[in-house]
Amino acid sequence: EAAVTQSPRNKVTVTGGNVTLSCRQTNSHNYMYWYRQDTGHGLRLIHYSYGAGNLQIGDVPDGYKATRTTQEDFFLLLELASPSQTSLYFCASSDPTGDSYEQYFGPGTRLTVL
């Protein structure tokens, strides 16, 4: 079964702080995604990548950078964190082959920006 891990699981920072959220998948999936989840908005796509060195913009990219260093590792960077970025962040991966487009999600990182 696909495994996606995230670290840290919880993070508290202050406004203007620099935060990096990490995601690793161990199933050689090509696609990786970063979502945020807020009450009343469901999950919203921030950035995604289809391979090492690639980065694509999602639906809510403002204030976020991302980097895909290897096929396994995808990082989300908040260089000047703001309280509006307090949220639950999920990473996911997928390998669309045939008719299966299932995404595998990590356990999430809860970020609080004071």
Added chain:
Amino acid sequence: LAKTTQPPSMEAYEGQEVNVSCSHTNIATSEYIYWYRQVPHQGPQFIIQGYKDYVVNEVASLFISADRKLSTLSLPWVSLRDAAVYYCIVTDILLSGSFNKLTFGAGTRLAVCP
């Protein structure tokens, strides 16, 4: 992209069969239907996907109306572990190529009573 409409909440007793409906009246011919669920403190988990007719796997079954405007996720013999938010998602794979963009709405919150 098709918009989905689900009931905001449902309640069932353990052992009952639960049917969660999803309306997607503007679904395009190239769009597929996915169902995910999310239990508290975890990321969403894929349940089932379909295009038309009837699909079944070890977890659930999915019935799609002939005009594809309505789908129903059926969970047999629910247990307390099935208490979760269930998301119906419609996505156009052909247009997006291999990119599997999932747009999560508010979903249906299923409460299971002992």
